[in-house]
Amino acid sequence: xxxxxxxxxxxxxxxxxxxxxxxxxxxxxxVEDCGINRNSFYYHYQDMLALIEEIVHDQVSELIAxxxxxxxxxxxxxxxFDYMVKNKKAIWHIYNSVNRDLYxxxxxxxxxxxxxxxxRTAFAGVTISESDLQTVVHFFKCEIFGLSFAWIMNGMKExxxxxxxxxxxxxxxxxxxxxxxxxxxxxx
Numbered sequence: 001x002x003x004x005x006x007x008x009x010x011x012x013x014x015x016x017x018x019x020x021x022x023x024x025x026x027x028x029x030x031v032e033d034c035g036i037n038r039n040s041f042y043y044h045y046q047d048m049l050a051l052i053e054e055i056v057h058d059q060v061s062e063l064i065a066x067x068x069x070x071x072x073x074x075x076x077x078x079x080x081f082d083y084m085v086k087n088k089k090a091i092w093h094i095y096n097s098v099n100r101d102l103y104x105x106x107x108x109x110x111x112x113x114x115x116x117x118x119x120r121t122a123f124a125g126v127t128i129s130e131s132d133l134q135t136v137v138h139f140f141k142c143e144i145f146g147l148s149f150a151w152i153m154n155g156m157k158e159x160x161x162x163x164x165x166x167x168x169x170x171x172x173x174x175x176x177x178x179x180x181x182x183x184x185x186x187x188x
Contacts, residue, residue, distance in 0.1 A: 005044060008035070008036065009030060009040075010058075011034065012033035012034035013048075013052075013055065015033065016030065017090040022052075022094055022098075022099065025048070027041050049099060052099060053102060056103070056106040074172075075118070077168050081164065084156070108141070108145055115140040119136060122179075128179070136182075143171075
């Protein structure tokens with residue numbers, strides 16, 4: 001029964017979040033929408049922030065399970081933006097709320113996952129120090145995070161996704177160049 005209740009709470013919250021800003025959603029609205037009482041909500045969640053954190057965690061876990069490997073930087077960006085487009089209104093409402101930091105942390109975690117998955121493929125069979133690997137991960141993660149954040153700040157317009165794909169095309173071969181440079185630095 002608790003799993004059904006939690007699922008109903010999450011679905012009601014997401015439905016409401018797609019209809020209105022986070023600041024206009026109350027626990028009362030959630031429980032009325034899913035047909036439970038306030039005590040049931042508070043049995044499962046300390047507050048709405050805890051609910052948001054669990055939903056974001058669930059979404060990240062689903063994204064990771066759906067895309068266990070990533071073959072290219074363009075594929076990384078495609079996965080990330082597909083996820084964001086599917087949840088566009090909810091993301092916009094959380095982004096414009098006092099809980100923006102939660103969204104930013106989650107987005108950074110997603111970026112980290114897709115970049116690490118991509119680099120595992122790109123650097124397969126390549127000996128690279130942990131320090132160099134972390135530098136490359138940090139570079140790509142921040143690049144994708146920045147692209148994502150700029151897209152959100154500019155109103156999440158559909159045409160921006162194509163522009164971002166153009167940027168990833170410009171970056172093709174960058175991971176190979178990074179590997180070459182790392183090897184050159186190790187031999188110096």
